[in-house]
Amino acid sequence: MLKSGKDYLEGLRDGRTVYIGRERVEDVTTHPAFRNTARAFAEFYDLKRDPAQRDALTYEEDGGRHSIYYMKARTKEQLAKRSNAHRVLAEPSFGLLGRSPDYIASFVTGMNLKAELFGQYADNVRSYYKFMRDNDIFAAHAIVSPQASRDPDFFQKKNLPNPACRVIAEEDDGVVISGMKMLATGSALADEIWIGNILPLSPEARAESITFAVPCNAKGVSLWSRKPFASSAQSEFEAPLTWRFDEADAMVMFDNVKVPWERVFVHNDPALSRGLYIETAAHSYGNHHSNVRLMVKMQFLVGLCSRIAQANGAAEVPAVRETLGRLAALESVLEAIVAGQIEACEEWPVKGYVTFNRRMMYAGLNWGVENYSAVIDTLRELCGGGMLQMPADGSVMEDSALGEQFRTYWQTPHMSALDRMKLFRLAWDIVGSELGGRHLQYEKFFPGASFVVRNHNYREAPWKAWQDRVDTILQRMTPPGKQAEAAE
Template sequence: MIRSGRKYLDALRDGREVWLDGERVEDVTGHPAFRNTASSIARLYDLAHDSEHSDLLTADGVHRAYVVPRTHADLVARREAYKVWAEAGFGFLGRTPDCAAGGTAGFAALPRLFTTDTFDGADNVLAYHRGLAEEDLYCAFTTGDPGPGTDTGTGDGDPAVRAVKECDGGIVVRGVKTIGTGAVFADEVIVGTTEPLAPRDADHALCFSLPLDTPGLKLVSRMSYEARSGGVFDDPLSSRFDENDSLLVCEDVFVPWERVLTYRNVEATAAMWWGTPAYLNFVHQAATRFWTRLEFLTGVAILLTRSSGTRELPAVSRSVGRLLGMVAQAKAFVLAAEASWEHVDGGCGGVMPGTEISCAQRGMAGELYPRAVQEVRRLAGGSDRRLPESAEELLYPVPGAGDGPGTPGTRAKDRMKLLKLAREALGSEFAARHERDERFCHGVPYVHPAVRNRPGPAAVRNRAGGAATRTRPGGAAMRNWADGPAAQDWHGAARNWHGDTQDWHGDTQDWHGGAQKCERLATACLDGYDPDGAPTRTRGTFQ
């Protein structure tokens, strides 16, 4: 079932406990700190539910990100679905529902990894994946632990989430997790850990899932950029695309056994992220979004040069050329990760993006993004500093002040819209958060080599007794990996390949792009509103 945006918003009114600035938020869909972003996410659901993009975004009745890919063509199809949603948020909504959807598909591709000597979560993970997909739910995840000196007020000196009691029907958990990006907008949250754990840390070695309205579960939101924005005209990005981050607090929360994925097993609790395709699927989605955001920033740069009349200057052309080169680099990493695909569990779990290219992309993005932002800043110069403070100056002009900072080829209103968009994308606190995220969301730079050298899916599968192969098309036939009653019949079947070479000019690959596409993406962001914040047209995704 593919939900509509309206059904998604209705589901958020479930009594969940969200806190902001010391006060409880009764309804995130109506609160000024969250309502616009919730509406932006609802529009994503509408694109999948009933739009010209529905066939691209869905397969066999579920969102395509939930489908376990079986071939290179499936990876391409999934990326094309990622791209539609990424463009709808102009690259600034990162943890959209398709992010964790891909992660849970990664879990389902290798369910036997969840069978250990302490707990068997294989059936649970398959059932959970199926339930999320069939109900079209938005799942968030939080995997970071607070520092050892954190005081959570529990009085026991242990801030991290752990099981404090076992019952016949499940476990009781207590503690804190960081950072729940997008969690306030989700239906479900997966609570786990991606950090290395020592054998003595078995109490913290667990992963489970919960609905957001579970008693005792709290989300403490960071400062909301949306709440502090001046409206869509003055802050066109933060007012609509603040996906938010929050602290997750479990205050003696009961978790049924069927919602436990790993329990008291250090290896499985880490390997569910690094030893299945989950992490690589996360990267596939993130890399597609990163490519899209660079397209957007490059489009803003092109519009700035046209508005200021500097477009034809050789130095400006070279600068725009460097930005287009960065866009091509970001795109190349996505396509290369798909082209270097690997079998999962000898083909029983389908295929996944190439490990080396995927991990290299994360290191590259952290280094490339600040360079791209600085390049656009140089093209903008200090023009944004000469802006009126808000759209009020256009709605209620001061006598004798004129219309504002126009140029010979651009009306004052349009020039203000563009400069305000550039300022928020490049120099606002919202922009700083996104730059920080690109640089450090997977750790500081000196951690990247360690991440790349972790025991990856191949190593874990070999220890489990499976064969890890990189057989090109034409190898052994795919087998159905989901045995028993939980078998999922909509994961797709192996597709026929014609020879051992890939057709790089077929219908599945979009090789078009460049300056015009970047400019159209930035223009689509500007076209959606007037100085009073009212929409000028029904916003869908960029065409």
């Protein structure tokens, strides 16, 4: 089934518990904090149903037509189709919706290339994949324990419950869960939440080593949103990105939540709780999406830098051209990394399936961690003081005298006053607004802290092959005094 945007929006009116501070949100489809982003996700679903996109965004399997990001690739060409679909689906949001419906769907699809890894819960993983595929499910995820839980002795000494999400009881029909998980981006607008552990757990943390999925409106589940930015956006004119793409982040609270056994995927297994992401194709499939989405975002940012340079009349200044050329080269490197993941694909994790090259995928994650903030700084430098020279808001044009002065004195030989105002409003929204600050933090940490990302790169590197090349030279290096012996 291919869900429509209307179907998606109707599904959000399901009694889910979402808090903004102490405010209980009654309907996320109408609340100012969520309504416009909900519509952006609805457009995502409608795009997949567009007849013109049928071959690019969908495929047939088991007698039905499904979103192509559920396709388990067996050839390089199928990987390329998956990658192209991520790009097409990210372009309407300019890469700003990082946790779009094709993100977790890709993780779950990648797991199902090697579902047998899950042992006694393997059939649960297979069934959940089919449930997501057949119902076109939008799943969010939360796979990191709250920062406060990193010192369990503190809570034990205080006789307080550890805030980490954990199993507190096992019953005939499922497990009972309490505690918190972070950070469920998009969960207020999703159908389901996947809960797991991306960071290593100690062998003793068996109660925390639970991986499962629940509907967003499950009894006892509540979503505690960060401060929303869209609520304060006056209009799309004043804050075009905040208005439409404020992708909500939330902590997930579990208060004695019953999870049926069929929705449990890992239990009492700390090693597998984390290992499932890197021992299956989950990371490869899911983070290829992240690489593609970042590539789309970079293309938007580089285009914005170019427009700002044009608006300032500086586009032909040699130093500015050099800066724009460097940005274009950076974007091209990322695009090459994305293409390389397909071209150098691996027959992995089991024979008969292929997946995106893992080394290059992790290199793409590291590219984002290292470069995004530098690109934003470059955009900031190109803007100079231009963003701060604009009137407070567009109401200036509602006054005939003020409007005439604005149009006269704020224009440049390169751009009208109104067009300059729109351009600098857009630039400020990604550089200086709260949304821009959130994206700066998001791109730096969404794949994990930098040392986590680099450890992935370290793990996948072919160190033995590289060291062998060094050793070949070392073996040829005959010390003085031994050369004659070597000649004999």
